Amino acid sequence: MLALQILVDGFAISALYALGATGFTLIFGVSGVLNLSHGALMVLGAVAAWAATNELHAGAYLAALFGIGSTLIAAFATYFVVVRPLQTSRAIPKEETEIFVLTGTLLWGIMIQELIAYFFTDNAKTVLPIVEGVVDIFGVRTPQNEIFTAVICWVVIGVLWLIVNKTRSGKAVLAASMNPRGVTLLGFELSRIYIAIWAIYGVLAGIAGVLLGMFLGVSSYSAGPLTGSAFSIVVLGGLGSVSGSLVAAYVVGYLETVTAYMINPAYRFIPALLLLVAVMYVRPQGLFGRR
Amino acid sequence: MTRLAVDGLVKRYGGLVAVNGVSFELQGGEILGLIGPNGSGKSTVMKLIMGIERPTAGSVNLDGIEMANWPSHRVARQGVGIVFQHSRPLHRQTVLENIKLALLPDSLLRLFADPQVDRRAREIAARVGLSHVIDRRPGTLPFADLRRMELAKAIARDPQVVLVDEPFAGLTPTEVATFSELIRGFREDGRAVLLVDHNVKSVAALVDRVFALYLGERIAEGTPDDVMRNETVRRVYLGGSIETAARPESTFQDADTPLLKVDKVSVLYGKAQALQSVDIHVHEGEFVSVVGLNGAGKTTLFNAISGLVPHSGAIRWRGSALQGKTPASIARGGIVQVPEGRELFPDMTVRENLDLGGNHLDAKEAAAQLEWLFDLFPILKSRQGQVARTLSGGEQQMLTIARALMMKPKLLILDEPTLGLAPVILELLSKALEKLRQTTPITVLLGEQNVTFALPHADRVYVLEHARIVWEGPPDRFAAEAGTGYL
């Protein structure tokens, strides 16, 4: 049945969006950075996994790990090479730091995207799925891969929630997102917290990228739209609010799926955009936004 | 002739009432001083007059015209000029251009400047004493000249009313004299001048009348002398009669190497001298109070000790220098600050905030410390699961202190803990400090403008005024020697 199909497909797509958006919003919440190389980092993970299989003949699990690792390294590079130097530069007046970081991450994303295209061409690639086969859910034939994607996304989000809310270090990171000066006064080195958050971000983006590669495939061209959709979701949910991003991801994911199935796949991005416009006018801080 | 009439002015921010029914009149050719400590609402009143904030209720009347809900640019064009507490120059433009800006009409069509504008700008610059730096950029100017530029911008369009916020903050005594002359000049022009300050004494020589504010309400009005002698004012600003319980300095063991030694420390914020060659020391187990009004430099001093601002001079902790250490490592080393802004984690519960304070202890130690703190501040125990944002001001202050104490500090620095708190909460805090002092070997450095709170527990008192230490001694001698200069 169509409704069930929409339900199932929408769930998986939304879960993927949710994972990507969560990383994006965490980085903004803690270090104040809108990382415009987000999509490129995800694509990097997927392509690295693909390359591991294609060139190095690695198995699916190993390839996935390789992909995640690549994004992690690239995330650190983003922080140390682009973000931190710009944030600490004394030649840039404080009001303009944000635009410089934005432009910097934008350029960095383009660089990664172009490098990928150069070494691996801009053709679409799919990553070797860890799970194959098809299964029947209430009459809907669903690839097991799709279920795997949704499950992994939520497991990761769950683990993240546990870390941030139940562990000491996780709480420190959460506290830092609320009040960086507060954690300094309590003896936490902010520099270490920033490294931790970029590490978490790298892993999240890496997993999202590899899963996307398995589920739908990526090409170097995907980088831009991926950043764009993460951006829209995060704005819709509220900059800096993780729960907001989760909800918004599902809203956007389902809007897209419903539109694709019931109206026209070419128009699938429109309702989400219209919603975004409405939100910008009526409640610019998003659903759960704080700042 | 009444120029400016403020009637029943009220400003509410959510549940907080910043200004509660303030009314006064300002005559042309008069200087009125609007006085009050931090949190009294004086800056808010000024912003309400200028249209930077909209009043919740009340009227602001200029020469018969009601301005209460006007945007600031309209108020400015109607004839009000303002000098903000912190200078706001355009950094990429010269002094001349900054003043010219103040003279420009609010027009979209001007492509070429009126030659009159240039001439007039130079006249104004000459009047405030900026002719010699007129082609320089603000970044190259000394602090006092930046303040002159603010005065110039404020009077550029010949306003009938001039508002000046903290006219003498950061100025040397000579500069204060020059600025007083300039402000007197405004009075001679026939303008109505409103000075906003936290210290009656510093503006006493300049103002004709004083209007004293506390917690958003009027507590006294009259000549400077009348206001300074007023009972309520003295109680609120000075804190009434004071009992002290000081231990003489000789009782402390580390006479030669005090636990904390601040040696000729100076701090510059841009151009302003926030601290000037300050020397203080604190012995292990001692309770030292640093008394000073807003802007005197207490927070800067504490931030220098905590490693949050760069400074010249030396700060020694247990004999070794703190220079070069990160603020977090200084905190871990035993110097824990309870800042003026509290810096709580608003969306975390009381318990979570406390746990973060105890994160460097092992589980057993942390649990024991928590128990002790719940005993010291019972209300925190009952509100354990409540989110910090929803606590009252007093409860938040207790939480901040408790959180800091979770770190088992050797030196606890308290920056204005009584700010904005009701008297009954102050009692509670005072008792808690008393208990702390009696049952633990903790060393405390307290910064306060509220003398009733600062003196009873102190072994020694420093007075910080305009970035300098001007007095040191035991609390019982304070009232006699330093108190008179204080109000």
Place this chain on the structure above:
Amino acid sequence: MHAMFRSRLFWIAFVGCIVALLLPLKVSGYILGLLTVAYYFGVFSMAWDLLFGFAGEVNFGPAFLIGLGAYTAGILNGYGVPVYPCIAAGAVMAVIGGVVLALPALRLRGPYFGLTTLVAVLIMMNLIVVFAGVTGGEIGLTVPDVLSVNADTNYYIALIFMIVSGIILYALSRSPVGLILQASGQDPIEAGALGFNVTKHKLTAFIISAFFSGLAGALLVFYMGTASVGTLVSISVGVQVIIAAVLGGRRTIIGAAIGAIFLIAAGEALRPLGELSTFIVSAIALVVILFVPSGLLGILTRGEEHA
């Protein structure tokens, strides 16, 4: 006025113009074509700089304004309207679009203003694809008329347009209005206290930026003969405009033009390297903003003014 003749900036611009005017005598039609496009991009970037450098508002979607100008002109021309009225209509449409965008957007603070502008581009991109019948969708719009078939003529049209726009925008930036804009951008509270209606001035800056962007977009359509989502209305076009302005030196107007020309020239010069060319240009731009935030112009005029 005397100060102007002594400034290094003036002489750099002057010499640059002379060189540009003489180029067709020595250089091939291909390079002229490249520079023609570069000059139009120069105007895009200068218009952006006026808004950012002066009014302090970051427009992440200049492609929205450019696209409005280009597509209006192109579509009207498809219905038989002659070239110059089309161009005029394009500029007007861009201004209207700019006002519609700015009115609500200016009420937002911080990153939200930028986000709104970005969303505008995304919407426009999708609308173009959805209404492919009228707009030519992803394949693009083909425009029946062109400004001229002669490479030299096109070059001069673009160059003169850029020079004139540059002079107007630069004069504006240096005028009293420009000073008020700078104050509005740097310190809106102080600007208000000095008697300036900040919203009014920022809206005007937006309108001016929209006008020049739309006009340049419309002219560009009649030069290239086509317009499409990839070439004119995309995030990457916006990115190029922003990078050009920041790279060239924000708040200088002239710098934005230099940045645009540099980016396109560098992209072309590195073309033999294939796909790596975009990478290298981006890398150079990143290095410049990391080490010389005041941009190319900052390097050239170092020591003259505090940036």
